[in-house]
Amino acid sequence: MPPSKPEVLQGTLDLMVLRTLEMLGPLHGFGIARRVEQLAGNGLELNHGTVYPALVRLEQQGWVRSAWGTSENNRRARFYSLTAAGRRHLAREAAGWERTTAMMARFLEAK
Secondary structure: OOOOOOOOOOOHHHHHHHHHHHHHOOEEHHHHHHHHHHHOOOOOOOOHHHHHHHHHHHHHHOOEEEEEEEOOOOOEEEEEEEOHHHHHHHHHHHHHHHHHHHHHHHHHHOO
16 A cells, blocks of 8 residues: 655644645635645645645635635635735745744764
8 A cells, every 4th residue: 555645743834824825826626736746746635624724724824815716717716815814924024934844954974
């Protein structure tokens, strides 16, 4: 049996969603999920129960906004975009993760 794909680490999904929107601009939930999976080297598998609650939470925080539009397959979809507050939050969170990963790298490289 092939190994299962790991779950998203707590606190990382919001950062991945915000960064995806920063890079690509407005996207619908399915497009966000696929792009996150792609950037993760297909090492993650996101489902509706993971992505959509995160998008609702991000919108409630004021970090993303949503508007109805038409998807590439001509279906009605809610498109999400990054707000100015979301850009500031993303910058703070990214800096925090960079510090954390640098610290962990030092531990893993220690002999």
